Amino acid sequence: MKKVIVLISTYNGENFIREQMDSILMQQDVEIEIHVSDDNSRDNTVNIIKSEYSDKISNLNINKIGTGAAAKNFLQQLMRLSESDTFDYVALSDQDDIWNPRKMIAAVEALEKSNSKMYASNLTIWNNSDNSTQLFKKDFPQKKYDYLFEGGSAGCTYVLTRDIVLELQQIIKNIDYSEWPNFSHDWLLYFLVRNLNEKVFIDGNPYINYRIHDQNVHGHMNTLSVKMIKERTKLFFNGWYHHHALHYKKLLQSNSLEYKILDNFTKSYFSRMGVLLKYNFQLMRDNKKFLMFFFFTMINFKTPKDV
Structure with missing residues (x-):
């Protein structure tokens, strides 16, 4: 089976982290390794992870000084991976969604079949207040310069091949995003991969319930409201x-x-x-x-x- 490292960025996610962790651990037909980076949570997120999932995660990093944004936290996680780590793919995960059990294997199969370096997909928007759902469509035909003005999808759908991760690290280490207003890792990663003339596969199938709730930072940006x-x-x-x-x-x-x-x-x-x-x-x-x-x-x- 292919090995996937799942990077989870957490911050005050005590109400949702269990459901997300459980859905990741239930992924079928792939080997999962979970890395968690907590951005100095003030609730019980870290305690839940330590007490209930310590034997199921490979790495728990706690930022003593918060990065202030999940985007920066994710990039720091990417940069902590090394060539000595054994993995075939890297996936990004929010703390409050729920994954379909075949999310990872679907991504792996799509990447291998299409010979792409990056996978993204549609999502199912799930409103936690009334339990309603709607499709968040991102799989419109890719255009020649779309990566200059938009991302591939929500970053929580992204899966990257090992070789593109190592290549991106050499670029990201020279980027100063500390003073970048509204910095978005969703946009940056799509931009970098496309700018390297590599293929990105955007799946029309949604394999993630993207939870919308009052604590979302950007979740409501993806609803029709x-x-x-x-x-x-x-x-x-x-x-x-x-x-x-x-x-x-x-x-x-x-x-x-x-x-x-x-x-x-x-x-x-x-x-x-x-x-x-x-x-x-x-x-x-x-x-x-x-x-x-x-x-x-x-x-x-x-x-x-x-x-």
Whole structure:
């Protein structure tokens, strides 16, 4: 069986960690090794893991000083892996979801069959308040430049091959994301893999119940609701895309077309609109999402402050 290291980032997850841990331990037809990194929880999360799962996890790291974001915690976990560790794949896991028993084997089979380096998938959005569910669709056809303006899916669906993890480590160690507004590991990992001209497989099948609850940091951003629209609009006008473009530029060759796209996107209103008019539907997988992106860009005459 293939061996998968599952990286779990935890913070004050006492209400949900048992269900998530149990669902990971029930994965079929793969060997699972669990690494947990706790971001200085103030509740009983660590005590639950130590008392109930100490014999089932391989590594428990407790950040004495919290990173302040799951994204940073995940990247630190990736960087702690070494060539001496034995594994075939690495998967990322939130603390509050529930996995289908075949989530990992489905990812492994898809990666091997498609010869891809990274796996992502659709999700089932699960509202914990009323137990309702809906499909969160991410498997729209990939576009030539979509990785410049969006992630592959939620990071908790990501599975990476061993060789791409070791390659990404050499890049990530030189990235300063400490002052990156709204830093997203979901977006960064998809960007890095695609920028290396490697294939990403996005599965149309959902193998994860993505729990939405009051303690979610970003969970409600993935629902169809008035709250989601307000939050996404706020992020847009606060420069979400602008700041990501500025940081991505640092990781690109200055003579590449991708660099020129992002450079023009961050210069001025007219150059920004020029990018969207020229490359349009090649910038995002979901055409409806692009049209919304185009509309907000068109009515936003202000260029956010650079970082």
